Each structure stands twice: as structure tokens, then as C-alpha cells.
Amino acid sequence: MLSVHTQAVSIVLQVSLGWSHALGLDDHGIVWAWGSNRYGQCAQPLATDCTAQWLPTKQPDSSHTLSGALSTSASTELTDVVNQPTKVQAADLKKVVCISAGSEHSVAVTADGLVYAWGWGEHGQLGLGNTANAYQPQQVDVPACTQVACGSGFTIAIAAGGDD
Numbered sequence: 086m087l088s089v090h091t092q093a094v095s096i097v098l099q100v101s102l103g104w105s106h107a108l109g110l111d112d113h114g115i116v117w118a119w120g121s122n123r124y125g126q127c128a129q130p131l132a133t134d135c136t137a138q139w140l141p142t143k144q145p146d147s148s149h150t151l152s153g154a155l156s157t158s159a160s161t162e163l164t165d166v167v168n169q170p171t172k173v174q175a176a177d178l179k180k181v182v183c184i185s186a187g188s189e190h191s192v193a194v195t196a197d198g199l200v201y202a203w204g205w206g207e208h209g210q211l212g213l214g215n216t217a218n219a220y221q222p223q224q225v226d227v228p229a230c231t232q233v234a235c236g237s238g239f240t241i242a243i244a245a246g247g248d249d
Contacts, residue, residue: 230243
């Protein structure tokens with residue numbers, strides 16, 4: 086059994102599990118994330134000054150084989166794995182009432198019905214009008230919603246009811 090200790094979380098209201106990351110929502114409307122951050126699904130910073138270079142090597146007796154190594158250098162350490170629950174911090178992501186984790190993306194709904202998405206975007210599942218990854222929560226341009234649910238490469242949302 087995994088025991089998780091976080092700071093200032095009195096009650097966990099909801100959890101959602103992705104392929105290799107997890108989200109938690111506490112009674113203060115704060116989203117917590119941990120696990121793989123490969124595509125930014127935990128909304129933690131990645132290295133900003135990273136360069137990569139392919140260093141090919143010759144293979145003896147093989148004219149069709151290319152091998153080598155990827156050499157990288159970075160001024161800050163990559164945050165590929167978040168080892169403990171960490172607050173998802175974004176200026177506008179407040180009073181969250183619903184969370185969902187897709188395979189490698191995350192979505193949240195605020196008390197005001199605003200939808201935010203971040204992480205892997207290859208199939209357009211973030212709803213941002215493109216297929217780019219988002220490394221911080223981005224507001225999705227949709228009518229007010231009450232709930233969201235994520236699958237491996239898709240997201241659905243339930244619009245708030247009303248007379249509008």
C-alpha cells in the first residue's frame with residue numbers, strides 16, 4: 086500500500102489516474118499531481134535551456150546500419166517524474182471542482198465552469214485548437230462545464246445546464 090503525505094491537505098475529494106500520472110483534488114479546490122511529467126501532465130517546469138546533438142558512430146562491416154548516441158546538455162534538471170504530490174500552480178486555476186487524467190494529459194473544471202487542460206496534445210484532446218503539448222494549464226474555449234472525463238487520447242465535458 087502506498088502512503089501519500091502532502092502539506093495542508095485536510096480532505097481529498099477526488100483522485101484520477103492516467104497511464105503513468107495521478108491527480109488529486111483537495112477540499113480547498115487545489116489540484117495535486119504526481120508521476121510522469123513527460124508531456125507536462127503534472128504541470129511542473131521542464132528544462133528551458135536544453136540542447137541535443139546526435140553523435141553518429143560507424144558500424145564495422147555494415148553499410149546500412151546507423152547507430153550513435155544522443156548527447157544532451159541542460160542548464161536545469163528535467164522534471165520527468167514528480168515523486169510526490171505537488172500543487173498544480175496556475176494563476177487562473179482556482180476553486181477546482183472536478184479533475185480527470187487522460188493517458189498523459191490532465192483536465193480540471195473550476196467552480197465558475199471554466200475548463201483547463203494540460204499535458205499531451207497529439208490528438209487535439211486538450212481542446213486548444215491544435216495538437217501541441219501544453220506544459221501549464223491552459224483555459225479551453227468552451228461554454229461553462231460541470232464535469233470532464235478523459236480517455237487515452239480524448240476528453241469530454243458536460244456543459245452546465247440552464248436557460249441559455
